[in-house]
Amino acid sequence: MAENLIEVKNLKKYFEMEAGTVKAIDDITFTIKENEVFGLVGESGSGKSTTGKVLMGIHPPTEGEISFREHDISTPSAKRSKAIKRDMNMVFQDPGGSLNPTKTVLDIVGLPLRIHDMVDGKKEMAKEVYQLLETVDLDPERFMYRRPNDLGQGEKQAVAIARAIATDPSFVVLDEPTSALDVSIQAKIMNILIDLQDEYNMSYLFITHDLGLMRNIADRVAIMYLGRFFEVADSQVFFETPLHPYTKVLLGSFPTTTEEEEKLKPDLKARGEIPSAMDLPSGCKFHTRCPFKEERCIEKEPKLVEVQDDHFVACHLVHGVDDVEYDVEEVEQEEREFEYDVKGIEMRSG
Amino acid sequence: MPEKLLDIKDLNVGYKTYRGVTSVLYDLNLEVNRNETVGVIGESGCGKTTTMKTINQILADNAVIKSGEVNFRGNDVLKMNKKDLVKLRRRYVSMIPQDPTASLNPLFKVKTQMKDILKYSREDGEDLDFKEETIKLFNSVALADPERVYDSYPFQLSGGMRQRVCIAMSLAAPKALLIADEPTTNLDVTIQNQVLRLIGRILDEMNFSAILVSQALGLVKKFVDRIYVFYGGTVVETAITEKIFNNPIHPYTRGLIESTPKLTGGGFSEGIAGQTPDYIEPPSGCRFHPRCPNQSEECKTAKPEMVEIEKDHYVACWRQ
Numbered sequence: 001m002a003e004n005l006i007e008v009k010n011l012k013k014y015f016e017m018e019a020g021t022v023k024a025i026d027d028i029t030f031t032i033k034e035n036e037v038f039g040l041v042g043e044s045g046s047g048k049s050t051t052g053k054v055l056m057g058i059h060p061p062t063e064g065e066i067s068f069r070e071h072d073i074s075t076p077s078a079k080r081s082k083a084i085k086r087d088m089n090m091v092f093q094d095p096g097g098s099l100n101p102t103k104t105v106l107d108i109v110g111l112p113l114r115i116h117d118m119v120d121g122k123k124e125m126a127k128e129v130y131q132l133l134e135t136v137d138l139d140p141e142r143f144m145y146r147r148p149n150d151l152g153q154g155e156k157q158a159v160a161i162a163r164a165i166a167t168d169p170s171f172v173v174l175d176e177p178t179s180a181l182d183v184s185i186q187a188k189i190m191n192i193l194i195d196l197q198d199e200y201n202m203s204y205l206f207i208t209h210d211l212g213l214m215r216n217i218a219d220r221v222a223i224m225y226l227g228r229f230f231e232v233a234d235s236q237v238f239f240e241t242p243l244h245p246y247t248k249v250l251l252g253s254f255p256t257t258t259e260e261e262e263k264l265k266p267d268l269k270a271r272g273e274i275p276s277a278m279d280l281p282s283g284c285k286f287h288t289r290c291p292f293k294e295e296r297c298i299e300k301e302p303k304l305v306e307v308q309d310d311h312f313v314a315c316h317l318v319h320g321v322d323d324v325e326y327d328v329e330e331v332e333q334e335e336r337e338f339e340y341d342v343k344g345i346e347m348r349s350g
Numbered sequence: 351m352p353e354k355l356l357d358i359k360d361l362n363v364g365y366k367t368y369r370g371v372t373s374v375l376y377d378l379n380l381e382v383n384r385n386e387t388v389g390v391i392g393e394s395g396c397g398k399t400t401t402m403k404t405i406n407q408i409l410a411d412n413a414v415i416k417s418g419e420v421n422f423r424g425n426d427v428l429k430m431n432k433k434d435l436v437k438l439r440r441r442y443v444s445m446i447p448q449d450p451t452a453s454l455n456p457l458f459k460v461k462t463q464m465k466d467i468l469k470y471s472r473e474d475g476e477d478l479d480f481k482e483e484t485i486k487l488f489n490s491v492a493l494a495d496p497e498r499v500y501d502s503y504p505f506q507l508s509g510g511m512r513q514r515v516c517i518a519m520s521l522a523a524p525k526a527l528l529i530a531d532e533p534t535t536n537l538d539v540t541i542q543n544q545v546l547r548l549i550g551r552i553l554d555e556m557n558f559s560a561i562l563v564s565q566a567l568g569l570v571k572k573f574v575d576r577i578y579v580f581y582g583g584t585v586v587e588t589a590i591t592e593k594i595f596n597n598p599i600h601p602y603t604r605g606l607i608e609s610t611p612k613l614t615g616g617g618f619s620e621g622i623a624g625q626t627p628d629y630i631e632p633p634s635g636c637r638f639h640p641r642c643p644n645q646s647e648e649c650k651t652a653k654p655e656m657v658e659i660e661k662d663h664y665v666a667c668w669r670q
Contacts, residue, residue, distance in 0.1 A: 043538040182393040187621030213609035251541035255568025270540035
């Protein structure tokens, strides 16, 4: 058994806005193992990016525990120890926006090395950066003294990756690292990410809305909707035998290019749009769009239950009738009402 | 012979920049028949949007049309006077924009904007019951709660709803050609799927011709009859949809298809090395040759001609 690198327990993140509270993350629990790629998929507004940012300490959590190799890190990043900060890093979605346009590639990639005192002087820094650029497949001779404006989208993202791995971290959050890139360049960046993960034994939290991309990188996948996890499973199980209706809908909507893929796709079409996180639906949060919704889905929120080995699903229909925990008082009340009815009928007929 | 609705011939378009005039579209040829849905695929910066904007003449001020013809129903759009162009845009060609947020005016309610469109694009525009017509259109694009949308500002609507409003606008009057320029890029897959199903249904019902521009191969595959693959401002391969996916010939088309990650797994391909060309000094000969895995001397010197390698399947490559 691989050891747990990151453990998250009952994590919540609420944002207080003028118009009300936004429940961006609403009680999620998961672990990321050593040397594992944990994927997070979902539509925009589901809380994927917030999860990544909370792990990195960019937002402090509202409630819940996060630990990194058994150290508590449910604190803002300013309060984390330098050693932990060195061990965690992030690559952002927009490669242009996350690189300082006035600095050269050498300065950008070298900065974390200087902050963490990993290099002694400019010369050593240049040497390190030279090697880092080589690992992300950029020719150091050509790129070291350029500025972000002179780089293509893919090259910028490669620089961002080089910066993220500069301090030799064990954990990297990748928040839609290729969504701004063309497919041909995306393939190259993904190959670099996969090679690096292998070589340096890193764990990734890989966030994307692109299921095809997820299938090819993640070891385990969680699907998120309005701040909740709906299904968590090994990648193969997740894509080949999904159980939650939302997973099926999302897979069914994915545009494919081959016949084999078409066969994998559940024949379920999406309806409606993701509701506002400020005004959440009652019961199961997906019931407004679910093709199979029943009475109980509107009334009671399903729990995330392990239905098979390492396959967790939050859906009443998948759990079956036996697994639903009834509210005892509610059931008794219903039974009493039923009796009343029966008596009423008898009296009238009598 | 199917009747040609749009016939673009040897089009060359560039933009004035401070470094000189670029050469973006390079002897581009494209045809759309009546009642046909055509897909245009290629990476960003390959001239897809420039081509679409040339069709109804809404190019930026610094654009230069160097040569070529854009025949729409037999008339050359490039030679039209202003009055005819206005008529073309109002009555014949409509465009679904890439970014619905940017194409709706944030200061006016949806109803005001719909009214303008209806008033000027319909023959009987002056005496329409605008509200009734608008609600009818909103219903046809499956907008939930049309009454509320009618009386809303764009910011009060979600991305999917805004895109539906834009589609409703482009359908306000019967058109001959619908251009959908990456209509779903900013939307989630679930919404993407709904919007495209809607466009597909409308095309079926109304007998439009349409051009669907996209970077996502999977999307295009499902909705179009024929595909043009663009690279560096020119068409490198064109065929009916099946043939492009089952038997891609051009190395660029192959690279694109292989680069698309599959739901079945299997990892990532190599991708395509290099970058889209610089249009100030574009590569000589075949514009793809600097990125091509099997280039030869010939590729550097002359532009390859389109060759029909099987029925309805044309490729421009020296090495095929």
